[in-house]
Amino acid sequence: MNIPLRRAAYAILGAFVVLVGSIGYIQAVEGPNLRDDPRNPRVVAWRTGRQRGPIVSADGVALANSTPSISDPKLYERQYPEGDLYAHTVGFNSVLYGSSGVERTRSADLVSDRDSTISGVLTGLLGGDTRPRGVRLTIIHALQMVAAEALGTQKGSVVAVDPTTGAILAMVTYPRFDPNHLIGPDAGSAGQILETDPADPLRNRAIDQTYAPGSVFKVITTASGLDSGLVSPSSEFDDPIALELPGTESTISNYSDKVCDDGTSVSLELAFVRSCNTVFAQLGMDLGGNQLGLTASAFGFNAEIPFEFSVLISRFPRPATIENDPAATAQSAIGQRDDRATPLLMALTAAAVANNGTVMAPYLVEEIFTSEGTIESSTETAIWRRAMSPASAAALSDMMEQVVISGTGRKAAVPGIRIAGKTGTTEVTGEAPHAWFIGFGPVGAGSDIPQIAIAVVVESGGDFGESATGGSVAAPIAQQVLAAFFGV
Amino acid sequence: MTRRAETGLIIASALLAAIGVAIVEFTRGNWLNAQVALTFLAFAMSFGAMQFAITRWATGASSLLLPIASFLTSVGFIEIYRIDSDLAALQRWSLLIAAVSGAVLLWILRDSGCAVLRRYRYVILAIGVGFLLLPLLPDAWPIHGSTVNGSRLWVRIDVPGTSRVLSFQPGELAKVLITVFLASYLAERADAMSVVDRKIGPFKFPEPRHLGPVLIAAGAAFLVLIYQRDLGASLLLFGIFIGMLYIATGRSFYVMVGTVLAVIAAFAAYSAFDHVQRRIEAWIDPFGHYSDAGYQTVQGLFAMGSGALTGSGIGLGRPDLIPAATTDFIFAAVAEEMGLAGSLAVLAGFGLLVAAGFGVALRSRDRFRKYLAGGLTIVIGLQAIIILGGVLRLLPITGLTLPFMSYGGSSLLANMVIIALLLRVSHEERL
Numbered sequence: 001m002n003i004p005l006r007r008a009a010y011a012i013l014g015a016f017v018v019l020v021g022s023i024g025y026i027q028a029v030e031g032p033n034l035r036d037d038p039r040n041p042r043v044v045a046w047r048t049g050r051q052r053g054p055i056v057s058a059d060g061v062a063l064a065n066s067t068p069s070i071s072d073p074k075l076y077e078r079q080y081p082e083g084d085l086y087a088h089t090v091g092f093n094s095v096l097y098g099s100s101g102v103e104r105t106r107s108a109d110l111v112s113d114r115d116s117t118i119s120g121v122l123t124g125l126l127g128g129d130t131r132p133r134g135v136r137l138t139i140i141h142a143l144q145m146v147a148a149e150a151l152g153t154q155k156g157s158v159v160a161v162d163p164t165t166g167a168i169l170a171m172v173t174y175p176r177f178d179p180n181h182l183i184g185p186d187a188g189s190a191g192q193i194l195e196t197d198p199a200d201p202l203r204n205r206a207i208d209q210t211y212a213p214g215s216v217f218k219v220i221t222t223a224s225g226l227d228s229g230l231v232s233p234s235s236e237f238d239d240p241i242a243l244e245l246p247g248t249e250s251t252i253s254n255y256s257d258k259v260c261d262d263g264t265s266v267s268l269e270l271a272f273v274r275s276c277n278t279v280f281a282q283l284g285m286d287l288g289g290n291q292l293g294l295t296a297s298a299f300g301f302n303a304e305i306p307f308e309f310s311v312l313i314s315r316f317p318r319p320a321t322i323e324n325d326p327a328a329t330a331q332s333a334i335g336q337r338d339d340r341a342t343p344l345l346m347a348l349t350a351a352a353v354a355n356n357g358t359v360m361a362p363y364l365v366e367e368i369f370t371s372e373g374t375i376e377s378s379t380e381t382a383i384w385r386r387a388m389s390p391a392s393a394a395a396l397s398d399m400m401e402q403v404v405i406s407g408t409g410r411k412a413a414v415p416g417i418r419i420a421g422k423t424g425t426t427e428v429t430g431e432a433p434h435a436w437f438i439g440f441g442p443v444g445a446g447s448d449i450p451q452i453a454i455a456v457v458v459e460s461g462g463d464f465g466e467s468a469t470g471g472s473v474a475a476p477i478a479q480q481v482l483a484a485f486f487g488v
Numbered sequence: 489m490t491r492r493a494e495t496g497l498i499i500a501s502a503l504l505a506a507i508g509v510a511i512v513e514f515t516r517g518n519w520l521n522a523q524v525a526l527t528f529l530a531f532a533m534s535f536g537a538m539q540f541a542i543t544r545w546a547t548g549a550s551s552l553l554l555p556i557a558s559f560l561t562s563v564g565f566i567e568i569y570r571i572d573s574d575l576a577a578l579q580r581w582s583l584l585i586a587a588v589s590g591a592v593l594l595w596i597l598r599d600s601g602c603a604v605l606r607r608y609r610y611v612i613l614a615i616g617v618g619f620l621l622l623p624l625l626p627d628a629w630p631i632h633g634s635t636v637n638g639s640r641l642w643v644r645i646d647v648p649g650t651s652r653v654l655s656f657q658p659g660e661l662a663k664v665l666i667t668v669f670l671a672s673y674l675a676e677r678a679d680a681m682s683v684v685d686r687k688i689g690p691f692k693f694p695e696p697r698h699l700g701p702v703l704i705a706a707g708a709a710f711l712v713l714i715y716q717r718d719l720g721a722s723l724l725l726f727g728i729f730i731g732m733l734y735i736a737t738g739r740s741f742y743v744m745v746g747t748v749l750a751v752i753a754a755f756a757a758y759s760a761f762d763h764v765q766r767r768i769e770a771w772i773d774p775f776g777h778y779s780d781a782g783y784q785t786v787q788g789l790f791a792m793g794s795g796a797l798t799g800s801g802i803g804l805g806r807p808d809l810i811p812a813a814t815t816d817f818i819f820a821a822v823a824e825e826m827g828l829a830g831s832l833a834v835l836a837g838f839g840l841l842v843a844a845g846f847g848v849a850l851r852s853r854d855r856f857r858k859y860l861a862g863g864l865t866i867v868i869g870l871q872a873i874i875i876l877g878g879v880l881r882l883l884p885i886t887g888l889t890l891p892f893m894s895y896g897g898s899s900l901l902a903n904m905v906i907i908a909l910l911l912r913v914s915h916e917e918r919l
Contacts, residue, residue: 004738009846012869016839022880026792027828034793042806
């Protein structure tokens with residue numbers, strides 16, 4: 001009489017076992033997929049709907065804000081008032097595309113502590129401040145605007161850094177995108193357009209793109225020569241119309257296809273000011289690939305730059321590949337062949353000269369502040385590398401100042417401010433040359449120490465095309481930024 | 489388990505509900521408030537009243553049932569409170585009324601025992617069927633049916649002289665009354681019905697007249713399906729009929745005939761009704777019907793998936809995004825905020841409750857009480873399986889409340905009556 005009852009019980013309890021398996025599968029196995037499904041409104045609500053702290057520039061301009069949503073007062077909407085200007089630094093926080101920039105790296109500070117974690121609950125219970133924190137960047141908005149305007153619609157990048165601290169003062173890349181479009185209702189189509197755009201507006205060219213550095217690399221070659229004691233600024237070099245490369249049929253000539261000075265001999269300083277390839281190719285061969293490679297490493301080539309975001313590693317050929325190949329060494333010494341550098345590293349190269357040979361670790365976030373405005377933590381500056389001796393840096397500084405006074409970098413001159421710089425015009429096969437300028441100011445010591453170092457790169461000649469040079473395209477951009485910085 | 493342990497577990501459940509409410513208030517930025525105390529009081533008083541009734545009028549009753557019922561009620565209540573605190577306030581009153589009703593039922597049965605139910609079985613059947621048909625009353629009448637979400641399950645009573653309306657789902661109680669009737673009917677007829685010796689070809693059949701109840705069951709369930717458009721209730725009703733026939737006769741013949749009838753009915757319903765078609769399609773591919781019929785299922789899946797192992801935390805998820813989160817989809821809300829840990833606890837609770845209910849039935853010496861306890865346990869178990877299967881996408885979604893956990897006074901009342909009857913049956917075995 002109890003047998004059918006038992007069977008019914010087993011059937012129902014068996015069904016519960018199936019339910020247990022099913023809920024286990026849904027929550028433990030399928031859970032992450034369901035949670036992250038873009039149609040899941042929780043994704044919108046929690047990833048983007050929470051209040052996030054503000055992100056402001058060094059001069060206090062709001063770069064990212066959260067305001068209560070009109071449709072649902074419990075949710076917040078994120079705005080980027082400066083549009084595309086900070087798309088690659090502030091970044092975005094999007095349902096569809098995740099987060100990027102400081103929005104990603106400082107997300108833990110930007111969202112409220114009042115969450116389900118034990119520490120969050122305890123902090124709240126103990127009366128601690130669980131409201132989202134704000135992030136202050138090192139970027140000066142006024143400078144960022146000038147840099148963006150100076151670069152205009154030319155592909156490339158402008159990076160400005162405080163040489164004594166490593167604080168990034170401006171970081172502009174073009175083309176850009178408006179992060180507001182990636183968080184709105186049309187985020188899907190806007191993102192697709194960006195992802196398929198051949199101009200690659202999603203790429204931060206300041207850190208995620210390397211270019212052959214060309215003649216700006218001569219700063220490093222010179223530093224190598226000075227540091228190793230092989231040469232001084234007054235050392236004399238032969239002045240051929242073209243330098244024959246040993247073991248090859250090819251030659252290296254100067255940009256103008258002329259001699260550097262009088263055709264007999266030329267000083268290192270004058271060659272630097274006029275950016276003569278023949279002299280620096282010869283210096284490179286005299287130094288050898290090994291020595292050159294050591295100096296390049298000291299400046300940060302082949303190394304990861306410690307930064308808010310991961311930075312593409314800049315490359316200088318390994319000594320083994322060029323040590324017994326004078327031709328390759330010669331080309332590497334003038335920033336061609338396989339040399340590749342990010343604009344950020346080139347800005348740090350200028351900063352190294354400005355800061356007595358010491359490279360500070362670059363940083364983008366000045367401080368984290370509470371909702372009441374008090375500073376919770378601020379970034380401590382740190383030395384990243386010692387690129388060269390202070391004496392070499394001082395000598396290079398003088399040479400670079402001459403570049404702006406009388407050489408290829410005259411268009412970077414700022415009235416009343418001693419500016420140092422170096423131009424570069426990179427030969428690119430089948431394309432117009434990339435135009436480079438790196439520099440800093442004011443040149444000096446004591447109370448008049450350099451306050452800003454800058455790197456400008458304009459891809460494929462920019463608006464000038466084939467006729468572009470570092471001096472004609474990049475230097476004027478740097479000039480505008482420097483002039484704005486010094487209030488001239 | 490002793491009465492003392494039972495008391496302890498009831499208080500623990502009341503504390504659970506109160507702590508849940510406190511957590512919800514905390515996530516809203518509030519401190520402990522009156523809601524926490526009111527919740528504790530409501531739970532302690534409700535289940536306390538039931539236990540008081542046990543100690544007075546059913547001293548031998550099983551001590552397993554009340555703690556599990558109070559646990560499930562608490563977990564469901566926390567989510568109701570989290571989703572809609574106003575509903576939760578009403579639910580507290582419903583709980584008190586339901587529990588007091590259960591206690592009163594124990595008092596009514598104190599001397600006569602379950603046997604009195606047997607004596608009045610046709611009255612009970614009449615009331616049960618009447619309740620079932622009550623929602624069909626025309627809208628213009630003072631007591632009238634009401635169509636909600638396409639199903640005509642509700643009855644509303646216009647309170648004279650005011651604009652207030654009392655509404656309840658008589659179907660919830662009807663299933664209990666019909667189960668009581670079936671238990672007593674089968675206690676007399678089971679022996680005759682279990683004779684299956686008429687051969688037609690290779691198949692054996694019982695006497696044709698014994699097939700009557702099965703066909704009545706199928707007919708009643710199908711009528712409910714057609715007129716009230718309630719898939720869940722008709723499936724449940726049908727399952728109760730077939731399940732009780734099986735436990736009474738031990739003949740799988742009835743289960744097979746029932747299954748065949750159910751499949752035919754399902755096909756008929758599928759081809760006849762658009763809303764059934766949409767539900768089936770949304771069941772097979774809910775994501776493909778995301779914007780219409782599959783929306784609720786998908787939102788439930790999103791909620792459960794987002795909960796993952798440990799859940800978002802009470803008050804920190806978004807169960808309010810699920811349609812019918814306080815009623816049919818309360819389980820998805822629990823799963824989101826309490827995670828797999830919480831959902832497994834709920835399933836374990838139902839498993840224990842069903843096991844305890846069948847335990848009562850197995851120990852019964854009297855046929856009627858055995859079928860009654862077994863049938864009532866099937867009601868709870870099957871109802872949980874049908875709605876949980878729908879939420880978990882094992883079955884098409886059908887509107888049913890999850891016993892003890894869903895918001896709804898009628899549902900709570902019916903389930904408390906079931907618990908009271910199970911308690912009484914278990915008591916009578918010890919007499």
